[in-house]
Amino acid sequence: MSSWNQKIVSFEETSKLLSLLADPQDPLMTVNAERLFFQTLASGWFTAFADPDFPDFVPAVNTHLNCIGTNPDFVYGTASIDGNGSYLVTGERGDALFVLMDVNAGGLGVMEELGPSLQTVDFDNLALDKDGQFSLLLSADKPEDWEGDWQQLDPSVCSLTIRQASYDWGKGCEARIAIERIDKAHKPRRWSSEEIELRLNALASYPTRLSGMAMNFIKAQREKELWNALEHDDWAGKGGVQGQHYYQGLFRLEPGKVLLLETELPNSVRYWNVQLSDMLWNSIDWMNRQSSLNGGQAHIDKDGKFRAVISQDDPGVPNWLDAADNSEGAVMLRWTEASSGPEPQLRLVDMNKLERHLPRDTPVIQPGKREMQLRERRRSVQLRRRW
Numbered sequence: 238m239s240s241w242n243q244k245i246v247s248f249e250e251t252s253k254l255l256s257l258l259a260d261p262q263d264p265l266m267t268v269n270a271e272r273l274f275f276q277t278l279a280s281g282w283f284t285a286f287a288d289p290d291f292p293d294f295v296p297a298v299n300t301h302l303n304c305i306g307t308n309p310d311f312v313y314g315t316a317s318i319d320g321n322g323s324y325l326v327t328g329e330r331g332d333a334l335f336v337l338m339d340v341n342a343g344g345l346g347v348m349e350e351l352g353p354s355l356q357t358v359d360f361d362n363l364a365l366d367k368d369g370q371f372s373l374l375l376s377a378d379k380p381e382d383w384e385g386d387w388q389q390l391d392p393s394v395c396s397l398t399i400r401q402a403s404y405d406w407g408k409g410c411e412a413r414i415a416i417e418r419i420d421k422a423h424k425p426r427r428w429s430s431e432e433i434e435l436r437l438n439a440l441a442s443y444p445t446r447l448s449g450m451a452m453n454f455i456k457a458q459r460e461k462e463l464w465n466a467l468e469h470d471d472w473a474g475k476g477g478v479q480g481q482h483y484y485q486g487l488f489r490l491e492p493g494k495v496l497l498l499e500t501e502l503p504n505s506v507r508y509w510n511v512q513l514s515d516m517l518w519n520s521i522d523w524m525n526r527q528s529s530l531n532g533g534q535a536h537i538d539k540d541g542k543f544r545a546v547i548s549q550d551d552p553g554v555p556n557w558l559d560a561a562d563n564s565e566g567a568v569m570l571r572w573t574e575a576s577s578g579p580e581p582q583l584r585l586v587d588m589n590k591l592e593r594h595l596p597r598d599t600p601v602i603q604p605g606k607r608e609m610q611l612r613e614r615r616r617s618v619q620l621r622r623r624w
């Protein structure tokens with residue numbers, strides 16, 4: 238078999254994942270799964286040829302590559318590094334809610350195996366010079382003449398992941414970050430045919446890995462019968478933020494009913510959000526739909542609780558979570574650096590009796606105002622750095 242044909246066969250292996258669907262005979266679910274396979278192939282291109290000698294923070298997930306529950310509030314970046322090397326990270330912190338960098342011994346890159354985050358760098362803790370610039374050295378040992386910020390690198394480290402969070406999308410100045418390897422001369426090289434072949438083969442099989450991760454996650458949720466129910470997870474070592482409370486589950490809407498989400502809020506919390514995904518764990522289009530809300534966007538009732546309505550049709554309340562055309566899907570809420578991790582509650586209520594389950598002073602959002610809100614949301618997403 239030719240090398241090219243072998244790559245096609247590797248990509249074709251993704252078809253075996255169709256058996257993970259709730260109904261593999263459903264033509265709409267099948268074609269959406271196939272779309273996921275191509276999406277994860279495209280996502281893999283960002284890291285397939287990542288070079289630890291010439292690292293670059295690339296956006297492997299974003300508004301268009303919205304697989305594995307991409308967080309709408311984050312601008313992501315991932316870079317491949319060598320744990321035995323020395324790297325200088327420089328730039329401007331900007332005014333994002335936070336900028337966190339995980340130092341990983343594994344990850345979701347095409348050439349990586351899954352592994353834990355060994356440490357997290359909070360850019361708020363970095364010193365700034367007179368021009369507001371930071372300089373962070375990552376290396377096995379701290380040079381005697383280095384006076385700036387330094388983090389020790391473990392030899393097992395293979396990648397860095399940056400999450401830049403924002404409550405108010407498209408406003409302010411986002412971080413600008415560069416990375417370079419400094420223990421080797423700057424001497425770009427040509428890839429050998431063997432290296433290219435190795436990475437193309439890995440890329441061809443990557444959709445089976447990443448799509449499989451998404452589809453197996455949803456399958457596990459189905460098997461747990463987490464319909465209109467939530468479980469707690471911390472996602473530590475699996476791509477999540479260390480020390481974060483996650484509540485995740487599945488929603489199932491019935492004709493004439495909506496799903497009411499209700500929760501207390503922690504006394505203190507650095508960041509929180511709730512978002513919807515489809516049954517392939519693709520985040521529902523957050524540019525054109527209000528399918529997510531964060532701590533800055535959400536309306537909080539006078540009793541201090543957050544209430545949101547998950548539905549396909551607009552219920553006319555501030556905290557509508559648009560399920561799009563999905564009667565089933567996934568829901569996730571996260572509390573980051575919170576004093577507690579309140580557990581949200583989900584319950585189906587009659588659409589025409591919704592007001593009985595909401596505070597009397599819940600604002601009414603008329604269609605014209607919703608139109609304005611959605612147009613503003615669309616503009617704000619586009620104003621963010623996404624790639």
